[in-house]
Amino acid sequence: MVHVSATPVLALRGVSKRFGAVQALTDVELEVHAGEVVALVGDNGAGKSTLVKTIAGVHPIDEGVIEWEGKAVQVNKPNDAQNLGIATVYQDLALCDNIDVVGNLFLGREIRRRGVLDEVEMERRSRELLDTLSIRIPSVRIPIASLSGGQRQVVAIARSMLGEPKLVILDEPTAALGVEQTAQVLDLVERLRERGHAVILISHNMADVKAVADKVAVLRLGRNNGVFEVRSTSQEEIISAITGATDNAVTRRAARTNGEIKK
Amino acid sequence: MSIDKTSTPPEGQTVENPEAAAGAATAVDPRLLVREQGFAGYITEFKRKIKAGDLGSLPVVIGLVIIWIIFQSLNSNFLTAGNLSDISVAMVGTGMIAIGIVFVLLLGEIDLSVGSVSGVAGATFAVLNITNGMNEVLALVLAVLTGTAAGAIHGFVFARIGVPAFAVTLAGLLFWQGFMLQILGDNGTINLNDGIVTKLTSYYFSDVAAAYGLAVVAVAAYFLTGFLGNRRREAAGIPSRPLSDLVLRTVLLAVVSFAVAIVYNQYKGLPLAVVLFLAVLVLTDFVLRRTAYGRKVFALGGSVEASRRAGINVELVRISVFAIAGTFAAIGGLFVASKIAAANQGAGTGEFLMNVIAAAVIGGTSLFGGRGRTWNALLGVLVIVSIQYGLALEGIAAPVQYMITGGVLLATVIIDAVTRKTQKTAGRA
Ligand SMILES: Nc1ncnc2c1ncn2[C@@H]1O[C@H](COP(=O)(O)OP(=O)(O)OP(=O)(O)O)[C@@H](O)[C@H]1O
Ligand SMILES: [Mg+2]
Numbered sequence: 001m002v003h004v005s006a007t008p009v010l011a012l013r014g015v016s017k018r019f020g021a022v023q024a025l026t027d028v029e030l031e032v033h034a035g036e037v038v039a040l041v042g043d044n045g046a047g048k049s050t051l052v053k054t055i056a057g058v059h060p061i062d063e064g065v066i067e068w069e070g071k072a073v074q075v076n077k078p079n080d081a082q083n084l085g086i087a088t089v090y091q092d093l094a095l096c097d098n099i100d101v102v103g104n105l106f107l108g109r110e111i112r113r114r115g116v117l118d119e120v121e122m123e124r125r126s127r128e129l130l131d132t133l134s135i136r137i138p139s140v141r142i143p144i145a146s147l148s149g150g151q152r153q154v155v156a157i158a159r160s161m162l163g164e165p166k167l168v169i170l171d172e173p174t175a176a177l178g179v180e181q182t183a184q185v186l187d188l189v190e191r192l193r194e195r196g197h198a199v200i201l202i203s204h205n206m207a208d209v210k211a212v213a214d215k216v217a218v219l220r221l222g223r224n225n226g227v228f229e230v231r232s233t234s235q236e237e238i239i240s241a242i243t244g245a246t247d248n249a250v251t252r253r254a255a256r257t258n259g260e261i262k263k
Numbered sequence: 264m265s266i267d268k269t270s271t272p273p274e275g276q277t278v279e280n281p282e283a284a285a286g287a288a289t290a291v292d293p294r295l296l297v298r299e300q301g302f303a304g305y306i307t308e309f310k311r312k313i314k315a316g317d318l319g320s321l322p323v324v325i326g327l328v329i330i331w332i333i334f335q336s337l338n339s340n341f342l343t344a345g346n347l348s349d350i351s352v353a354m355v356g357t358g359m360i361a362i363g364i365v366f367v368l369l370l371g372e373i374d375l376s377v378g379s380v381s382g383v384a385g386a387t388f389a390v391l392n393i394t395n396g397m398n399e400v401l402a403l404v405l406a407v408l409t410g411t412a413a414g415a416i417h418g419f420v421f422a423r424i425g426v427p428a429f430a431v432t433l434a435g436l437l438f439w440q441g442f443m444l445q446i447l448g449d450n451g452t453i454n455l456n457d458g459i460v461t462k463l464t465s466y467y468f469s470d471v472a473a474a475y476g477l478a479v480v481a482v483a484a485y486f487l488t489g490f491l492g493n494r495r496r497e498a499a500g501i502p503s504r505p506l507s508d509l510v511l512r513t514v515l516l517a518v519v520s521f522a523v524a525i526v527y528n529q530y531k532g533l534p535l536a537v538v539l540f541l542a543v544l545v546l547t548d549f550v551l552r553r554t555a556y557g558r559k560v561f562a563l564g565g566s567v568e569a570s571r572r573a574g575i576n577v578e579l580v581r582i583s584v585f586a587i588a589g590t591f592a593a594i595g596g597l598f599v600a601s602k603i604a605a606a607n608q609g610a611g612t613g614e615f616l617m618n619v620i621a622a623a624v625i626g627g628t629s630l631f632g633g634r635g636r637t638w639n640a641l642l643g644v645l646v647i648v649s650i651q652y653g654l655a656l657e658g659i660a661a662p663v664q665y666m667i668t669g670g671v672l673l674a675t676v677i678i679d680a681v682t683r684k685t686q687k688t689a690g691r692a
Contacts, residue, residue, distance in 0.1 A: 096565030098633035108573030
């Protein structure tokens with residue numbers, strides 16, 4: 001395994017977030033080290049995306065502390081997170097339909113040449129980037145509106161890789177992807193780890209999680225429900241932490257189908 | 264992709280950037296419809312674009328030609344050099360304001376106050392310069408800044424407090440009209456002296472060389488920027504437009520520019536107002552399409568949330584866009600006052616606002632945000648003012664004028680909505 005440093009790149013201490021009457025996050029703790037992939041799992045509505053958005057500065061936290069490389073920081077707007085070196089791929093994709101692929105990749109950090117947009121350089125780098133990621137799209141000069149869901153997803157992922165971030169957060173990056181693209185994204189996650197980046201990966205797919213993650217942090221109803229070492233934990237243990245009981249819909253179904261097979 | 268093979272040796276490109284060139288080759292999806300070289304390629308591409316609802320300015324140009332043919336057949340004075348020259352000078356006031364409206368429409372918002380703000384600017388200038396005897400340049404600058412301030416206030420209330428833009432600017436419409444009437448006082452009309460502001464629309468570069476010279480400069484500049492851009496793209500190993508494409512566009516521009524120059528030279532010469540309008544069009548088009556600021560404006564028109572997450576200061580861009588709209592409203596207002604050499608109570612009222620918005624929309628700027636160019640304002644305002652002048656020549660009264668302009672506007676927004684639909688299905692929304 002890759003060397004993991006002592007101070008976490010990112011640490012959340014007692015983070016809480018309310019939306020009106022909904023307490024989306026309560027006292028959440030999370031640590032991510034450089035060169036480490038932490039999978040964040042939990043049922044629908046557990047608060048995973050909300051947690052991601054608090055880290056990314058989309059929804060500032062109500063209570064608690066965000067520590068970046070050991071120091072407490074304020075993340076109140078997306079710019080703060082970007083300046084720290086956090087790149088985020090959101091579940092609800094954050095792309096502009098009317099702007100082309102190049103424009104979206106560089107949105108908010110355009111390359112300029114004498115104050116003017118350097119379209120040539122941006123296009124060249126876009127092509128290079130998409131190429132190293134083996135991403136296939138018809139053209140880098142067509143509007144995002146004309147891409148398929150999965151193609152948009154890979155553009156969003158490519159976007160997060162542009163600025164050499166220290167922490168990459170991927171919120172269900174493979175949900176819309178085909179077999180091949182899923183494998184590519186998982187490869188990508190491993191490459192990020194090898195290069196010493198920290199990665200937070202949100203996924204409902206236990207196979208993906210087991211394949212690439214070092215640790216699994218479980219969220220349940222907006223609270224921590226355990227952090228597990230992937231290698232020493234069985235899938236059943238993680239699932240029962242997600243659902244909150246050893247006797248849950250997943251185990252009951254498994255028992256039922258096993259029974260049917262025996263008959 | 265169709266990289267033109269004549270201008271750069273292909274080996275230079277591969278030596279300089281082997282990876283990128285290789286990337287360019289592999290990154291192309293086999294399903295992408297690449298245009299064939301040559302003239303046949305144009306035809307197929309053209310047909311595909313029409314099917315996809317990607318009409319560009321074509322419907323407007325055709326509409327304009329039809330309008331001109333109709334009015335010419337009704338009255339043979341319509342297509343005379345004098346009348347065409349007058350139309351082009353008269354359109355500048357409305358056109359300047361429409362440029363500001365294009366900015367606002369790109370955000371997917373609307374500014375209903377620009378008519379009133381333009382009236383305020385004319386009145387402010389007249390009161391400061393004529394009534395109070397202030398230095399003309401100073402009065403002019405202050406009048407323009409009044410528009411900037413008014414727009415910034417609308418933008419602030421919209422972006423910061425979150426009041427819908429149409430509501431803020433509707434309030435602004437009434438407020439600024441009242442403000443104008445208040446500062447004009449009981450008298451109601453202030454005539455302007457012969458000075459810079461009246462010169463705006465009355466000065467002509469009567470030397471024949473001026474109009475032709477401008478045409479030459481414009482065509483050369485267009486070709487050179489296109490050509491150098493292509494060279495840079497080729498050097499970087501990314502696809503560029505074929506040279507034939509650029510040549511064709513340049514020839515088209517040359518034909519139009521010289522035709523216009525000939526018309527102007529048959530009358531009083533090149534109008535100063537038109538030169539200023541063209542300069543502003545070039546400048547604003549550059550800002551919108553070549554600067555990071557312009558990119559932000561388009562991004563906001565596409566998705567506000569995506570823009571916010573990309574670190575764009577949404578409030579600031581919104582406020583600045585409304586300030587720009589206010590500024591251009593004021594500039595347009597000065598041109599309107601210049602044309603009648605007076606500031607009066609009727610300035611910027613009545614159908615004026617509708618004409619401005621119609622000009623922006625007719626030109627092809629989408630009401631849904633994120634699509635449009637400031638050049639659209641030129642085409643749109645030409646259509647609107649041509650209709651006004653044509654009907655006036657025929658002696659057709661205001662009620663019918665209103666109905667016709669209303670009909671044209673309706674037709675345009677229908678085209679806009681339909682275009683958006685077909686573009687969505689064709690994946691180009
Ligand atoms: N912008 C918002 N306003 C109000 N409530 C919200 C908002 N975003 C999320 N919530 C609420 O917060 C809770 C957590 O939502 P979140 O999107 O974080 O879930 P999730 O774990 O990402 O689920 P999924 O697996 O379905 O993506 C939900 O109850 C949701 O209704
Ligand atoms: Mg989610």
